[in-house]
Amino acid sequence: MHGTTRIKITELNPHLMCALCGGYFIDATTIVECLHSFCRTCIVRYLESNKYCPMCDAQVHKTRPLLSIR
């Protein structure tokens, strides 16, 4: 049950990458409107000055954007 299957760790999975910092998610947080995910610190900082998803421009919660992520 070992030795024959190897996982390619060099093959990066874009679904595990944060578009804001370019690294793996740290404390992954998802925008509920469009289900895009980012690090919590990245998206919280981003939403302080933006109201749209950085990936698809979906509008996040109008007045309290932080209520739209989890």
Ligand SMILES: [Zn+2]
């Ligand atoms: Zn990030």
Ligand SMILES: [Zn+2]
């Ligand atoms: Zn999005």
